[in-house]
Amino acid sequence: MTSPNSVQRFVSAPARVAAPDEALSLDELQLAARNHGMPLEALRYDVTPAGLHYLLVHYDIPFVDAAGWRLAVTGHVARELTIDLAARRSMPRTTRRVTFECAGNGRARLSPRPISQPWLTEAVGTAEWTGVPLAAVLREAGVLPGAVDVAFTGADHGIERGVEQDYTRGLRLADAMDGEVLLADEMNGAPLPPQHGAPVRLVAPGWYGMAQVKWLQRVTVLDRPFDGFQNATAYRFKQGDEAGEPVTRILPRALMVPPGFPDFMSRVRIVDSGRHLLTGRAWSGWGPIAGVEVSTDGGASWGNAALDPADPGAGRWAWRKWSFEWAAVTEGPTELLCRATDQLGQVQPVEQPWNRQGMANNMVQRIPVLVRGS
Numbered sequence: 001m002t003s004p005n006s007v008q009r010f011v012s013a014p015a016r017v018a019a020p021d022e023a024l025s026l027d028e029l030q031l032a033a034r035n036h037g038m039p040l041e042a043l044r045y046d047v048t049p050a051g052l053h054y055l056l057v058h059y060d061i062p063f064v065d066a067a068g069w070r071l072a073v074t075g076h077v078a079r080e081l082t083i084d085l086a087a088r089r090s091m092p093r094t095t096r097r098v099t100f101e102c103a104g105n106g107r108a109r110l111s112p113r114p115i116s117q118p119w120l121t122e123a124v125g126t127a128e129w130t131g132v133p134l135a136a137v138l139r140e141a142g143v144l145p146g147a148v149d150v151a152f153t154g155a156d157h158g159i160e161r162g163v164e165q166d167y168t169r170g171l172r173l174a175d176a177m178d179g180e181v182l183l184a185d186e187m188n189g190a191p192l193p194p195q196h197g198a199p200v201r202l203v204a205p206g207w208y209g210m211a212q213v214k215w216l217q218r219v220t221v222l223d224r225p226f227d228g229f230q231n232a233t234a235y236r237f238k239q240g241d242e243a244g245e246p247v248t249r250i251l252p253r254a255l256m257v258p259p260g261f262p263d264f265m266s267r268v269r270i271v272d273s274g275r276h277l278l279t280g281r282a283w284s285g286w287g288p289i290a291g292v293e294v295s296t297d298g299g300a301s302w303g304n305a306a307l308d309p310a311d312p313g314a315g316r317w318a319w320r321k322w323s324f325e326w327a328a329v330t331e332g333p334t335e336l337l338c339r340a341t342d343q344l345g346q347v348q349p350v351e352q353p354w355n356r357q358g359m360a361n362n363m364v365q366r367i368p369v370l371v372r373g374s
Contacts, residue, residue: 002096014036014268015161017358018113027200028118043257043281046126046314046321047097050188053125054291056102057085057197059158059165062215066199066304071183074170075151078142085199088132088183097318098178099283100332103235106357114358121255121365126281129203131184135177138221143173149226150176152202155351161253163229163344169213169316170226180205184214205317206249206285208360210235211215238356250285251362252348253321254340256290258367269369276326278305281319284342291341298335299364305338313338328371336367 024032035056042052063287066085075080102123107114109121138150153168175181182203185192192198197214204211210230231246238244256281260271282289308321324338339348352363 009321016324018188020112022113022136024118025115028115030219031117036073037119038125040122040255040258042081042125043255044279046311046318047128047188048125050127050193050196053127053187054100054102054123056123056209057195058160060089061157061195061213062157063194064129064155064199069199071200071216072218073137073221074218075143076144076147076180076223077138077145077221078224079140081141082241083137085185088185088200091132091136092281093130093132094182095128095186096182096203097126097128097314098203099126099281099317099319100124100209100212101250101253102360102373103210104357105253106361106363109363110352110354110358110361114356116358119348120152123275124253124255128186128189129182129184130186130189131182131200131203133179134181134183134202134219135179137183137219138177140241141167141221142175143221147173147221148224148225149173149222150230151218151220151222152213152216152217153220154197154201154213155217160229161233163233165229166167166217167213167230167303168226168228169211169230170222170228171207171211173221175204178204184190208235208250208285210247221307234357235359236357237359238313239354240356243356247359251360252282252284252286252289252340252342252346253362254280254282254289254348255270255365256280258293259326259336260369262281266368270366271369271371272364273328273331273371273373276328278324278326278336278338280305280322280338282307282322282338282340283319284340285317286344287343289320289340290343290345292322292324293339293341294326295332295337296326296328298366299337302339331371331373333368333370336369337364339364 105123108118236244305324
């Protein structure tokens with residue numbers, strides 16, 4: 001039998017920040033190979049094809065037999081429930097178009113770099129999720145007075161910073177009872193793929209990806225704040241070793257479809273001089289996008305992009321398309337930037353919002369471009 005002390009010798013070190021000029025480690029490259037971002041040219045799709053949608057798996061992709069799957073609803077409720085897939089599918093169902101973004105998106109662009117999954121800007125995607133509103137299930141269970149939080153436990157199991165765990169995240173009861181939170185079993189009109197949480201996952205519109213628990217096994221209503229690892233230790237805004245503030249909803253972000261064509265290694269874009277229509281998407285977990293600005297001179301000046309009319313069929317949690325006319329008349333290198341502002345007046349920063357875990361870095365996108373003569 002393996003002792004706890006011997007296990008500790010093989011687990012990753014506590015979270016740390018890379019030394020100046022420290023290269024990506026083999027561990028980070030292994031994470032980058034297992035997970036993947038959405039190619040930015042896929043911003044052209046209103047709904048991201050499942051194979052292009054970003055993916056982050058904390059531990060392993062578990063094999064969950066749909067026929068034997070059961071969801072336990074327990075804790076501070078009047079009636080504990082055990083629900084199988086057939087029972088779920090007999091409940092009233094709805095479909096919501098929701099933009100997901102990983103809380104660590106942009107981490108690899110920070111300096112000094114927090115060591116973890118090395119995202120650039122591509123950890124995002126928008127899908128149509130179909131399932132049963134969580135609120136209906138909680139009402140059936142009968143949430144008792146005094147309930148505070150709801151914890152969601154997935155089937156993925158592993159060790160993180162020395163803590164062995166099933167991946168579990170909690171939401172405040174008021175957020176869990178939001179009628180838009182789903183127990184989803186379909187993605188883009190098809191059964192959930194294994195890597196996206198089959199047979200059932202949580203979809204919490206507006207929240208960063210850590211709240212979208214996959215391979216859902218258990219929903220636990222609590223009469224106290226949830227203090228599990230993924231809430232109390234991970235996904236916090238910290239500058240050092242303090243407790244920090246929790247990461248919650250998605251901060252505003254705009255991304256641009258890279259124009260022209262790329263150099264293979266550097267990804268520098270090559271465009272011909274002349275007029276170009278720059279396009280992209282913008283979103284925020286705090287509500288509608290109020291505007292998008294674009295700079296074609298490295299941030300020296302900014303112009304307003306045109307927002308496409310809001311699609312009433314998309315709902316309020318899906319990204320919104322924007323466009324900008326660019327007259328590329330000066331040959332040579334330049335840099336394209338874009339930034340979003342949401343309804344609360346929150347604006348993407350040009351400089352990095354550094355924190356120790358590399359969370360919610362919504363610093364503006366920068367695209368190096370070489371304009372060449374006709």
